[in-house]
Amino acid sequence: MLEEEALISAYREKWRNNIAFSTERIDRGKVAKAVKAGYTAIRKQ
Numbered sequence: 001m002l003e004e005e006a007l008i009s010a011y012r013e014k015w016r017n018n019i020a021f022s023t024e025r026i027d028r029g030k031v032a033k034a035v036k037a038g039y040t041a042i043r044k045q
Contacts, residue, residue, distance in 0.1 A: 039045065
């Protein structure tokens with residue numbers, strides 16, 4: 001359990017640095033697929 005807890009901080013920093021504050025353009029195709037999958041998961045159109 002302690003090992004997993006220690007990794008939380010590392011993953012949080014990785015997420016912040018590489019994803020949350022990224023200024024790279026998004027791939028609209030990937031976003032559309034992800035949104036569609038989300039709606040499918042909650043059974044909405």
